[in-house]
Amino acid sequence: MVGMALAKSLYAIPTWTRTVRLVAEHEGLQRVIGCAPSEWACYRFARTLRGHSEALSACLDRVLAAVAERLPDMGQNIAIDGSDLSAYANGQRYLSKHGPERERFSDPDASWGHRSAVSTRKGGGFYGYKVHAAVDAKYDLPLAWTVETAKDAEQAFALGLIDAAKARGFEVRTAIMDKGYDVGPIHDGCMDRGVAPVTALKETTRTERGEHKPPCCEHGEWTFSGADFKRRRTKWRCPTGICTPASVWIKATRLHPLIPRESKRSRALYASRGSVEREFGRLKHEWSLLPLRVRGLDRVRLHADLTILAKLACRLAQERAKPIPLAA
């Protein structure tokens, strides 16, 4: 049955019924899977899995651990973001134009949320869910994720995703996020977890006052000269060294993060944030995360778990097929 779930994601088929039809007329797939199950068996399997989510998450843990064994620096820099999943349901409030208000919703767990513009599609409201994920910025692999109803704010899940990635054994060092996550509690929560946040600057009245800028003197803007993670401070120096004192320590806050936004390292890390966007795109369009053909939060969650499991299992197979590099 796991083979059926893999076939469903590999061939990007939205429903079990069509997966069953494909396998039924495909001898090669039957050989690999070992049988040609009926759609009822598939639906029973899905229902059983929903009742045993701990078994599926243990399976995901093992696959991720096996991939991480082959990619030892995986999980050090993670990019966090959320993305929209339109529900398999109609969320219109009225049954028809000027008609009566809708009383029953086919997917009561879905809700209205906001999504940003992508390519030629306008941003705006959508009805459904959001998947929030922490993706390895180097290998583009999801390490932790959660599906929530669309109206919940993305910021609420960032720290939980870092905790989940750490619980899976990843040594997270930096968390890369867009400016929506540039708020005090997320900055401080990251620092409490030993993770340096890398975010774009959110414009507030404090940034208008220039509070995020480096210190300066008559000789110009001071330059960054090191960070102390334990003391949560960054060091800044007068460019000429004439001033006394010639350097100051600044406490790390969202305005003055430990990896300063002016630094090359911060810019390089922020540039790798695309990994999470790319991964959402691939999961949705190549691994059939979309279109959703199930309703209800627990079913959508299972669908996301199985889709990501298929993707990770494929990556594991690819990594296993590679020759083991000889130690230098």
Ligand SMILES: [Zn+2]
């Ligand atoms: Zn000076």
